[in-house]
Amino acid sequence: MESTLSFRVNSPDVIQETIDGEVIIVNLGDGSYYSIDQVGADIWSLIEKGHTVDQIVGAINRAYVGSHEEVAQGVEQLVTQLQQEKLIVPSGAPQSNGQAELKPSLGQDDPNKTTFAEPELHKYTDMEDLLLLDPIHDVDEMGWPYVPEDA
Amino acid sequence: MMITGQVEAPHTSVRQQDNSSEAFFTAVQAAFQNAERATGHTPERFYNIGGYTVRLRFAGSALVPRIIPALEHLATEPGPTPNLTIYLWDSSSTTTSMPSPPWNTEDYVTRGEIRGYSNGHIQTAFHIGPNILSLLNTKLNLGIFWIRDAAQVPYYESGAPLRTILHWWLNAHKRQLVHAAAVGTTNGGVLLAGKGGSGKSTTALNCINSELAYASDDYCLIAVAPQPYVYSLYNSAKVNADNTHRIPHLISAISNAESLGEEKALLFLNEHYPEKVLSGFPLRAVLLPRVTGKPQTKLTLASPMAGLRALAPSTIFQLSGAGERAFRMMSQLVKQVPCYNLELGTDIANIPEAIVRLLSKE
Numbered sequence: 001m002e003s004t005l006s007f008r009v010n011s012p013d014v015i016q017e018t019i020d021g022e023v024i025i026v027n028l029g030d031g032s033y034y035s036i037d038q039v040g041a042d043i044w045s046l047i048e049k050g051h052t053v054d055q056i057v058g059a060i061n062r063a064y065v066g067s068h069e070e071v072a073q074g075v076e077q078l079v080t081q082l083q084q085e086k087l088i089v090p091s092g093a094p095q096s097n098g099q100a101e102l103k104p105s106l107g108q109d110d111p112n113k114t115t116f117a118e119p120e121l122h123k124y125t126d127m128e129d130l131l132l133l134d135p136i137h138d139v140d141e142m143g144w145p146y147v148p149e150d151a
Numbered sequence: 152m153m154i155t156g157q158v159e160a161p162h163t164s165v166r167q168q169d170n171s172s173e174a175f176f177t178a179v180q181a182a183f184q185n186a187e188r189a190t191g192h193t194p195e196r197f198y199n200i201g202g203y204t205v206r207l208r209f210a211g212s213a214l215v216p217r218i219i220p221a222l223e224h225l226a227t228e229p230g231p232t233p234n235l236t237i238y239l240w241d242s243s244s245t246t247t248s249m250p251s252p253p254w255n256t257e258d259y260v261t262r263g264e265i266r267g268y269s270n271g272h273i274q275t276a277f278h279i280g281p282n283i284l285s286l287l288n289t290k291l292n293l294g295i296f297w298i299r300d301a302a303q304v305p306y307y308e309s310g311a312p313l314r315t316i317l318h319w320w321l322n323a324h325k326r327q328l329v330h331a332a333a334v335g336t337t338n339g340g341v342l343l344a345g346k347g348g349s350g351k352s353t354t355a356l357n358c359i360n361s362e363l364a365y366a367s368d369d370y371c372l373i374a375v376a377p378q379p380y381v382y383s384l385y386n387s388a389k390v391n392a393d394n395t396h397r398i399p400h401l402i403s404a405i406s407n408a409e410s411l412g413e414e415k416a417l418l419f420l421n422e423h424y425p426e427k428v429l430s431g432f433p434l435r436a437v438l439l440p441r442v443t444g445k446p447q448t449k450l451t452l453a454s455p456m457a458g459l460r461a462l463a464p465s466t467i468f469q470l471s472g473a474g475e476r477a478f479r480m481m482s483q484l485v486k487q488v489p490c491y492n493l494e495l496g497t498d499i500a501n502i503p504e505a506i507v508r509l510l511s512k513e
Contacts, residue, residue, distance in 0.1 A: 019459060127465055145279045
């Protein structure tokens with residue numbers, strides 16, 4: 001993955017809310033919704049701010065305990081998943097200059113740092129049928145749809 | 152002519168679409184006025200919905216019994232300056248035709264939305280299936296409901312009438328329609344949030360036999376300021392035909408007993424138990440019901456995110472035009488009140504008791 005790429009949320013189809021470090025994302029395009037927490041939520045917040053993949057890897061590296069390779073792989077994997085699910089799209093030039101940081105910023109050897117764990121994107125499809133396109137229909141002489149009785 | 156499949160619609164500029172949606176609204180408004188003149192009879196009803204006065208003006212009487220029963224518990228005195236007026240008519244009983252739709256068949260998208268016809272101050276939706284057209288002009292505070300034939304209003308629309316128009320208007324007036332049941336007393340109550348089959352409707356109906364009263368089984372309104380509040384919207388309830396044995400105390404209130412082979416049982420509680428239907432209450436908690444199969448009902452603390460997950464997707468996916476604003480309001484709500492898992496036991500009487508105990512603590 002090109003590390004200088006940045007992304008944006010695929011609005012207006014994709015909307016999201018964050019509560020207590022957990023993100024819920026709703027995709028109005030296909031009736032799916034998702035949750036991400038912990039590391040994944042941090043990565044999502046940095047994507048929203050327009051940071052490049054490189055910048056995000058750097059910020060996660062500074063905030064969590066883990067090897068650079070581990071973190072880079074985890075970030076890239078989540079970004080790829082989010083793209084595949086059409087939740088984010090490339091935004092072109094980065095919207096945010098300079099170093100990306102998560103708050104609060106912890107020192108390299110801070111004992112309060114959490115160990116990096118591979119971020120997980122949980123997908124829920126139990127509401128997809130609410131968004132099914134309308135049934136096959138005929139149209140009357142004025143052009144208004146109706147559903148034939150045998151449909 | 153059979154229409155299937157999707158074809159990319161030709162590009163139309165935003166200004167052209169604004170003019171088109173406004174022109175179509177004006178044409179439909181004129182058609183309603185023709186329908187009024189054709190029938191010579193324009194019954195009106197006034198309701199207090201979410202704290203706002205809403206006037207329904209019908210062209211002829213055919214739609215009246217299909218629309219008003221679910222709203223009657225909110226009936227209020229007529230007044231000269233309603234906040235919102237909705238015109239309702241059908242072509243069959245008024246012998247007045249509707250102008251042809253100006254959009255292409257490939258412009259129908261999900262949630263009844265029509266590509267390019269909801270922008271600026273005009274909202275447009277056509278729900279294929281019930282075949283209902285909904286329009287709203289927010290500059291005029293005027294909505295329009297049309298169906299080809301009043302006799303074709305499906306039972307589920309009679310149970311939750313004008314949902315699309317009311318959602319659009321109320322969403323812009325700090326009231327959010329949500330997919331949830333609601334029970335309580337005038338001192339406070341709870342929302343029951345969850346997808347279909349989670350037990351929220353049956354729970355709400357079983358609470359009628361207790362000191363709790365009923366505000367909703369499927370859709371209601373929430374406000375988050377100045378305090379979290381639930382407004383009842385419909386006094387109706389729907390129960391799967393094979394679940395009516397769970398509500399023996401309400402069997403006589405089923406309005407469509409002859410159609411239970413094809414339809415859910417539809418009840419209008421205000422007609423039979425008006426004293427058990429509330430117009431609203433302060434919200435104290437959001438409950439997430441789940442059938443357990445165990446005898447006792449239990450409440451366990453749930454996270455705000457669990458509450459939002461139970462409430463938001465099913466609400467947003469069902470409502471034309473629902474998006475960020477709706478999501479934000481529901482998110483605010485679950486941060487303001489506690490959320491609990493309501494682990495439903497098989498001892499039905501235990502369920503309202505558990506909710507009453509919770510409300511006495513909250």
